[in-house]
Amino acid sequence: MKLNELNIGESGIIKKIYAKEPLKSKLLSMGFARGEKIKVLKHTLAKNTFDIDINGVNVALREEEAKEIEVEKI
Amino acid sequence: MIEIKVALVGQPNVGKSYLINSISGATLHVGNFSGVTVEKKEVEFQRNDYKLKFIDLPGTYSLHPYTPEEKVTKDFLLNEDYDLILNVVDSNQLQKNLVFSFQIADLNKPMVIAFNMYDEFSRNGGEIDTDKFYKLTNILAQNVSAKEKFGLEELFKKVIQTYEEKNTPRIYYSETVEEEITNVKRKIKKCKFDKRFVAIRLLEDDEDIYKLIHKKPWYIDLISQLRASKERIKIEFDEEDIKEIFFEERLALSKGIISQIAKRARKEKLSEKIDKILIHPILGLPIFLFVMWILFQSTFSLGAIPMDYISSVFNSFGDLIGKIFPNGIVKDSIVNGIIPAVGAVVMFLPNILILYLGINLMEQTGYMARAAYVMDGILKRFGLQGRAFIPLVSGFGCSVPAYMAARTLKNPKDRLITMLVIGFMSCGARLPIYVLLVSAFFPKHIQGNVMFAIYIGGALIGLIVAKILREVLFKGEPEPFVMELPKYRFPKLKAILFDLWIKTKMYLKKAGTFIAFASLAVWFLSSFPRAGIIKEYSLKIENAKGIEKIKLEKRIKKEILENSYLAKIGKLIEPITKPLDLGWREDVSLLAGLAAKETVVSTMAVLYGEGGKHTSKNLIEKIRKNMLFTTAVAMIIIVMFYSPCVAAMSTFYAEVPQWKWRLFYTIYPNVFAYIAAFLGVSLIKFFQ
Numbered sequence: 001m002k003l004n005e006l007n008i009g010e011s012g013i014i015k016k017i018y019a020k021e022p023l024k025s026k027l028l029s030m031g032f033a034r035g036e037k038i039k040v041l042k043h044t045l046a047k048n049t050f051d052i053d054i055n056g057v058n059v060a061l062r063e064e065e066a067k068e069i070e071v072e073k074i
Numbered sequence: 075m076i077e078i079k080v081a082l083v084g085q086p087n088v089g090k091s092y093l094i095n096s097i098s099g100a101t102l103h104v105g106n107f108s109g110v111t112v113e114k115k116e117v118e119f120q121r122n123d124y125k126l127k128f129i130d131l132p133g134t135y136s137l138h139p140y141t142p143e144e145k146v147t148k149d150f151l152l153n154e155d156y157d158l159i160l161n162v163v164d165s166n167q168l169q170k171n172l173v174f175s176f177q178i179a180d181l182n183k184p185m186v187i188a189f190n191m192y193d194e195f196s197r198n199g200g201e202i203d204t205d206k207f208y209k210l211t212n213i214l215a216q217n218v219s220a221k222e223k224f225g226l227e228e229l230f231k232k233v234i235q236t237y238e239e240k241n242t243p244r245i246y247y248s249e250t251v252e253e254e255i256t257n258v259k260r261k262i263k264k265c266k267f268d269k270r271f272v273a274i275r276l277l278e279d280d281e282d283i284y285k286l287i288h289k290k291p292w293y294i295d296l297i298s299q300l301r302a303s304k305e306r307i308k309i310e311f312d313e314e315d316i317k318e319i320f321f322e323e324r325l326a327l328s329k330g331i332i333s334q335i336a337k338r339a340r341k342e343k344l345s346e347k348i349d350k351i352l353i354h355p356i357l358g359l360p361i362f363l364f365v366m367w368i369l370f371q372s373t374f375s376l377g378a379i380p381m382d383y384i385s386s387v388f389n390s391f392g393d394l395i396g397k398i399f400p401n402g403i404v405k406d407s408i409v410n411g412i413i414p415a416v417g418a419v420v421m422f423l424p425n426i427l428i429l430y431l432g433i434n435l436m437e438q439t440g441y442m443a444r445a446a447y448v449m450d451g452i453l454k455r456f457g458l459q460g461r462a463f464i465p466l467v468s469g470f471g472c473s474v475p476a477y478m479a480a481r482t483l484k485n486p487k488d489r490l491i492t493m494l495v496i497g498f499m500s501c502g503a504r505l506p507i508y509v510l511l512v513s514a515f516f517p518k519h520i521q522g523n524v525m526f527a528i529y530i531g532g533a534l535i536g537l538i539v540a541k542i543l544r545e546v547l548f549k550g551e552p553e554p555f556v557m558e559l560p561k562y563r564f565p566k567l568k569a570i571l572f573d574l575w576i577k578t579k580m581y582l583k584k585a586g587t588f589i590a591f592a593s594l595a596v597w598f599l600s601s602f603p604r605a606g607i608i609k610e611y612s613l614k615i616e617n618a619k620g621i622e623k624i625k626l627e628k629r630i631k632k633e634i635l636e637n638s639y640l641a642k643i644g645k646l647i648e649p650i651t652k653p654l655d656l657g658w659r660e661d662v663s664l665l666a667g668l669a670a671k672e673t674v675v676s677t678m679a680v681l682y683g684e685g686g687k688h689t690s691k692n693l694i695e696k697i698r699k700n701m702l703f704t705t706a707v708a709m710i711i712i713v714m715f716y717s718p719c720v721a722a723m724s725t726f727y728a729e730v731p732q733w734k735w736r737l738f739y740t741i742y743p744n745v746f747a748y749i750a751a752f753l754g755v756s757l758i759k760f761f762q
């Protein structure tokens with residue numbers, strides 16, 4: 001499933017990043033790498049913007065970017 | 075004296091600027107969100123026999139730059155001359171930060187690491203063994219806190235030691251990767267960079283490095299080797315994207331080293347708890363609007379309290395000068411020109427300080443990034459992204475840093491749209507004009523809300539204009555939004571007060587120099603020529619008695635003003651602004667505002683201030699008596715939208731090289747302001 005399909009409080013393991021460069025490098029350098037655990041802390045009412053915890057770092061991203069990240073729910 | 079040039083490199087928001095401030099006593103701007111520093115800044119300081127030149131570079135996540143300001147850092151690291159890299163790392167985010175550290179270690183330059191924010195980290199039970207880190211990587215490192223100022227001496231020593239020993243990092247990737255790096259390296263002949271570095275960057279597809287070497291004679295030979303090496307790595311790792319392979323290599327290194335050198339800290343829950351409320355899916359937006367409302371309300375009402383004290387100080391000062399100096403032009407120009415004008419500007423210092431304090435607190439605590447998150451959905455509807463929110467809010471303080479902050483936007487279209495509407499976010503210097511006019515023309519109980527409406531109205535119209543620009547001139551999708559939300563931090567009271575003190579000093583300096591000079595010019599231009607008029611009246615005044623005499627004195631002043639040089643200039647423009655109910659005095663004040671927005675108020679103080687005491691109440695009184703309500707509204711609207719001051723305009727020109735956009739930027743706000751003011755005035759007349 002994609003990251004944007006997770007709900008508030010749910011966690012997952014990153015499987016693949018589909019994003020193209022240069023967004024991909026940016027995501028990688030913020031810690032979005034295969035095998036890392038992420039947790040959805042918050043999202044806005046319409047699920048437009050997400051607040052993600054990755055390794056203790058809080059990152060805000062949009063639905064469009066969240067769609068580019070494949071996760072496995074745990 | 076030995077000079078050492080130290081480049082400060084690190085990911086955003088790790089405290090690079092703060093660290094320089096703490097070591098050298100500089101006053102670089104610090105804020106709790108990524109992208110505070112957007113251009114390189116140099117700070118020099120001396121210690122013992124060394125002169126250290128620190129270069130504060132914009133924070134960057136990796137050597138694959140994403141935004142224009144990140145590119146500044148990469149360009150610097152590749153092309154400029156420096157002796158040593160001081161890599162600043164946030165101890166709370168070791169894993170993510172060290173991945174970048176290892177990337178810059180590839181440069182093979184002398185390098186020192188500062189594990190900053192160690193105060194927070196150790197408070198939560200974390201520990202870092204820097205000796206072991208040195209053994210593993212050959213990089214000298216030091217645990218420091220820029221905030222609590224510990225570890226700085228030791229860091230300084232390690233910088234010197236690394237410089238003297240020319241100590242470079244030793245970091246190795248996995249076997250296959252190292253083998254291929256060596257293979258590629260062999261084909262690189264003469265080159266100004268370290269060969270290993272070039273090999274790694276080429277394997278990682280770094281366009282900048284390609285550009286640098288593709289004219290070399292050995293390029294062809296290199297390319298075939300490069301292709302073979304990449305192929306082998308791809309097969310070995312079963313992955314097509316070599317950038318990702320390298321990233322994962324460094325991540326593995328980072329994890330491995332952290333497990334050997336660091337004791338993990340307990341997870342901090344405070345930020346998460348605060349965020350439960352502040353960025354709540356439903357409450358987040360109303361809370362943000364409420365925060366802004368409080369800010370503008372208090373700017374208005376709290377700021378009004380000391381006003382009378384300040385103006386009474388200037389009054390007594392004026393009286394004093396009036397007694398000391400002999401009658402004549404000098405006295406006249408000081409008492410009627412400089413003092414009331416400077417006084418009128420200084421009077422609004424409290425308002426401006428409150429506004430700055432508010433913006434500063436938003437920046438320092440980390441709320442700014444949250445506000446961007448909350449506003450992202452709305453901004454998206456207007457064709458912008460959440461990140462654009464930060465330059466826009468900075469615009470409420472001053473447009474100059476706001477234009478610079480727009481560098482954090484990656485997409486040139488987004489950046490340009492944002493920059494074109496930043497002017498609609500009313501800056502702090504426009505505040506005095508609003509306070510003056512609002513106090514004069516609106517009932518007391520709604521004044522604060524009118525202020526809020528002016529600011530929010532400006533912002534809203536700015537967003538609508540952004541949307542129109544996006545639809546008409548810059549078709550295309552807004553850029554992706556990915557932004558770190560820093561943890562909440564509570565700044566030291568001392569640091570905040572110091573910041574306000576700097577602002578105060580700058581403001582007073584501007585009032586005492588530029589404004590004083592400008593108002594002197596305004597006074598002069600509005601008081602001459604007068605020989606003829608004085609001659610004509612002097613006989614009449616001599617013969618008149620009592621009230622008649624005072625009336626005549628008033629009339630002569632009016633006559634001089636109406637026939638002055640300034641009036642002549644103003645009256646040339648008057649016909650254009652007639653439909654807006656603006657007279658020449660308003661026109662001249664607005665024009666003066668192009669130099670600096672503070673001069674609008676100082677010019678009005680000179681042009682309306684003739685006679686009587688110059689207390690704040692008095693200036694407000696006079697303006698109320700001499701101006702129509704519609705004139706005040708037209709003036710407010712024009713100030714909301716017309717061109718910002720020259721300093722802001724030149725920043726825009728410096729940031730935007732295309733002439734057509736510079737031209738557009740110079741013209742359209744004024745046309746827009748004129749039309750908006752005309753509509754505003756017509757509406758009022760229609761309902762009156």
Ligand SMILES: Nc1nc2c(ncn2[C@@H]2O[C@H](COP(=O)(O)OP(=O)(O)OP(=O)(O)O)[C@@H](O)[C@H]2O)c(=O)[nH]1
Nearest residue numbers: 087088089090091092105106109110111133220221
């Ligand atoms: N507790 C603590 N906070 C710190 C320390 N150093 C910096 N900070 C805070 O971290 C935040 C970022 O500091 P800056 O100096 O602006 O960071 P920067 O690395 O220059 O940031 P960019 O300009 O975005 O690259 C600010 O809120 C500082 O108050 C430290 O040693 N301890």
